[in-house]
Amino acid sequence: MLPEERRLSILNAAKEMFAINGYHDTSISDIIKRADIARGTFYLYFKDKREIFDALFDQLLQKINESLMRVTIAPDQKPPLDQIAENLHRIFQLAMNDPELARILFRHAPGLDSITDQKIEGFYNKIASLVEGALVLGEKMNIVKKGDFKLISIFITGGVKEIMDRITRPENHMPQIDKIIKELIDFNLQGLASGTADIVQTQE
Amino acid sequence: MLPEERRLSILNAAKEMFAINGYHDTSISDIIKRADIARGTFYLYFKDKREIFDALFDQLLQKINESLMRVTIAPDQKPPLDQIAENLHRIFQLAMNDPELARILFRHAPGLDSITDQKIEGFYNKIASLVEGALVLGEKMNIVKKGDFKLISIFITGGVKEIMDRITRPENHMPQIDKIIKELIDFNLQGLASGTADIVQTQE
DNA sequence: AGATAATTAGACTGACATGTCAGTCTAATG
DNA sequence: CATTAGACTGACATGTCAGTCTAATTATCT
Structure with missing residues (x-):
């Protein structure tokens, strides 16, 4: 997957989780699970939540x-x-x-x-x-x-x-x-x- | 201090902290510090934040x-x-x-x-x-x-x-x-x- | 094919907040 | 003076979660 695609898919996963559970009740784990990526990958694209x-x-x-x-x-x-x-x-x-x-x-x-x-x-x-x-x-x-x-x-x-x-x-x-x-x-x-x-x- | 007074003073401290820092950025520690009570006292009056x-x-x-x-x-x-x-x-x-x-x-x-x-x-x-x-x-x-x-x-x-x-x-x-x-x-x-x-x- | 670089997995660590509990202190009562 | 009630204390055990690290995997280049 191209970096830009990956970035968008993470953004999208986060958006969905925020919409469902709100910011505070969404953990990084929730986001990476939905984006189907590993923990480290998240930090290649974003500094933090x-x-x-x-x-x-x-x-x-x-x-x-x-x-x-x-x-x-x-x-x-x-x-x-x-x-x-x-x-x-x-x-x-x-x-x-x-x-x-x-x-x-x-x-x-x-x-x-x-x-x-x-x-x-x-x-x-x-x-x-x-x-x-x-x-x-x-x-x-x-x-x-x-x-x-x-x-x-x-x-x-x-x-x-x-x-x-x-x-x-x-x-x-x-x-x-x-x-x-x-x-x-x-x-x-x-x-x-x-x-x-x-x-x-x-x-x- | 009477229990009812104590309760009100804790409520008030919490209100002030919530107003300043919001719910999530206010810890129990913040509240008890402002109310000037010990940790345990908080739990005598409230179950949780x-x-x-x-x-x-x-x-x-x-x-x-x-x-x-x-x-x-x-x-x-x-x-x-x-x-x-x-x-x-x-x-x-x-x-x-x-x-x-x-x-x-x-x-x-x-x-x-x-x-x-x-x-x-x-x-x-x-x-x-x-x-x-x-x-x-x-x-x-x-x-x-x-x-x-x-x-x-x-x-x-x-x-x-x-x-x-x-x-x-x-x-x-x-x-x-x-x-x-x-x-x-x-x-x-x-x-x-x-x-x-x-x-x-x-x-x- | 082999070497090298980029990416990924997920176990691990440290920081921090929560809630508990054994014990102290004070003031009223016997 | 001894006892009791109960408000209060704060050290500590527990749990959670963000962010790091290393080894494995995949992709790219020569």
Whole structure:
């Protein structure tokens, strides 16, 4: 087996084990057993369990990063809303294409250690600021009304995270991706309030 | 020291260590050092590290559970929106009162093991169904328009989670709780769309 | 084919965390 | 003063697992 093949097969075995048992409950022995290699072989390709986890994790973050485009206005660009829909489509699709890898991000990476936590935090901050940028742009274009965009972008990021978490579970009961995106965009734009009644009630 | 005091002081030491280093990177030795007790004493009060974690974790879940009330319509009840605002206020306040405990839920509990994951999943499912119930009620009252309430309630739950995560961080840069709640309710009701322009653009 | 290099197997070692248990200490009681 | 209850101690036995090492095997080159 070629070195590159071997490396990938080890990565894959580790990914499967992490997805099943989590990082801490996966031993090197588990990984080499699944990859069907000897103990020493593992150390020819990776320094330790942590390095193989980082390789998987960084690979996912990079893929998500690549699939998120900043929303801009330009003659050759589609309308902003379409750009947003396409962003959502790409990350949802990415997650569904490799649910095991995605579950590492949602279930097993948080709380691993402070370095990983910082990576995750920086990553979500980046996404939130991307959303915020889109909102600011929308306000400039007069299609989005004023608001605490920082707060709202955090809220939206959390919502999208939760949806992604759900669609990458083994028992995924969520609707089709396009259906989800339509519904989310509608909700985020129009809100919940029925147009027929004024329901804002202030207290005290 | 009275047994009950001792128990609490051990719980507290463990909580602090978990918050600092996480569950896996906290050893029994770390806990007893911080609690300033001997090794044997720990085992007089807890079976193992897992039992002390569960005690902390279950305590938090129960507190959150207690502070969430189902939104209902009744003569002696405040308006639904006020009930929702009060629910949000209670859980935000709860989290801020003991941020270390809250961070265990957000950072350290997920991915610990399948039992804990199930607890977390069931817990968030319950919250989401609570939100969903409120939306269904709102639709019956004609103040909420139709939509995929299951999906939207998941989205909202994720958003609230993310906000709670942020306000319980050591470096909390979020606005005041009441400000957050106002902004969230407004966003969820009215959405982002400026009233002055029709921005719905469908693609293809 | 024979020599040499690369790769692999898996037994082994050392570090470390857990949980136990025989014994100590303190304060209350007889 | 003697005894007892029970909270507390910490040395130690046990188990686990990461990472190393050597011998065997396989592949590559001359």
